[in-house]
Amino acid sequence: MDHFRKILADFPGRKVAVVGDIMLDRYIMGSATRISPEAPVPVVKVQPKSRDVLGGAANVAANIASLKGKASLFGFIGTDEAGRIITELAEHQGIEFFPSRAEMTTEKVRIISADQQLLRMDYEEASDKNFDDFNLHEDTLRNADIVVVSDYSKGTVTPELMQRLKSCGKRIIADTKPMNCNLFEGIYLLKINEKEASGITSIQDTYKSGENIRERLKCNVLVTRGSRGAILFDGSVKEFPATAREVYDVTGAGDTVLAALAISLAAGSSLDDAAILANHAAGIKVEKFGTLTVTLSELEKRIFKEENKIKTREELKEIISDYHKKGKTVVWTNGCFDILHQGHIRYLKKAAECGDVLVVGLNSDESVRQLKGQGHPRQNQDARAEILSAIEVIDYVTIFPETRVTSLMQYLQPDVFVKGGDYVESPEEHVPGKQLMDQNERAAIKAYGGKIRFIPIEVDISTSKIIQAIREGK
DSSP states (O other), rough: HHHHHHHHHTTTTOOOEEEEEEEEEEEEEEEEEOOOOSSSSSSEEEEEEEEEEEEEHHHHHHHHHHTOOEEEEEEEEEHHHHHHHHHHHHHHOEEEEEEEEOSOOEEOOEEEEEEEEEHHHHHHHHHHHGGGOOOOOOOHHHHSSEEEOOOOOOOOOOOHHHHHHHHTTOOEEEEEOOOGGGGGGOOOOEEEEEHHHHHHHHHHHHHHHHHHHHHHHHHHHEEEEEGGEEESSSSSSEEOOOOSOOOOOOOOOHHHHHHHHHHHHTTTTOHHHHHOOOOHHHHHHHSSSOOOOOOHHHHHHHTTTSSSOOHHHHHHHHHHHHHHHHHHOEEEEEOOOSSOOOOHHHHHHHHTTTTSEEEEEEEEEEHHHHHHHHTTSSOOOOHHHHHHHTTTTTTTEEEOSSSSOOOHHHHHOOOOOEEEEEEEGGGGGTTTTEEEOHHHHHHHHHTOOOOOEEOOOOOOOOOHHHHHHTTTTT
């Protein structure tokens, strides 16, 4: 992993020139609760807000910037409102922008309800672009570490443009549509998706089509395959499995891959390592909704420890809120988990089965002492948290200082609160050998609509019994 640390540490300041079809992605948010009486279509009650983000080649540049690279952007926009917004967004994100003028700006408008896309409207220029005044700043290109071409077949990428770019003597990587693929002969790397690879070659077998493109264009080829990862053709064939834990929205994933490839190579990465980093970046992107960028911090967390499971309560609040938006059930359980044993493992596995995501609250050292007395815990909170985070069924761990989690439940609001079978929920259920659940915790969970589950204890074992057996030499 040390070589990845070096590569990522070299991301900041790397110069990447991005050339291609610039777009504005506009998201109009609303609610659709009824069908129109005029036609069998949903009626969307538009909310007084929309979200505008950079799209196409501009999204590639935005991802370069969010990965701490220095992005320079070249392409066409109109003198219209969409062009003005793109200019402002590029400036805000620290992108060096060299716009050329066209009749209108390419714009994709998406109508969204409950995080679902209902309709997309595309505004595109039909007339030819004037390349006589194309603002391709030669000094910026010559000073770039690498050049990226993002070709959506909207008219920006032409034989003349590619000839100019190739004459700069820089490594070029590109993403294109089948109709323009021959323009990229001799570049360093072509990234293309599986469907487009088949469209170029009329070969359905991805391994054969990828190799065919490599031989025909005399360049390295990366074929992306969605949930099945990617295949690199560079004289050999190398597969990279997908890393996404959940595919939420693939919009802009190709732009993210292209950006991550570019800045990795600019930072001195090998092609293999660049493909690995780009694959992880894509995995992060598809877990987000809409055209959103991936940050260097997110990529570092994903590469090193597949995102640290140990979170603060503030981080968990945001994470749980995001899972709720996706309709996922979040399960909470808590304890000291001092000396982990078979009973703990079985209990945690059963808890994980109660929903989609398991969060474990871990008592801090001081709260354990308050609950169990001096001499406890036997392992400090950091050690206990690290051990828990290594358990596959646990998604997140958080350390809390309180002896009761009443206020924490009110703050986080998990869907299911799990207790061990040695507890009962109410005084009416109390029987010898059982402990009564704290009634303030119970009330807090019920108040926000949470459910409480009790898991039977399957094995007669406990940390105290283990410690006693050690003391007795058993």
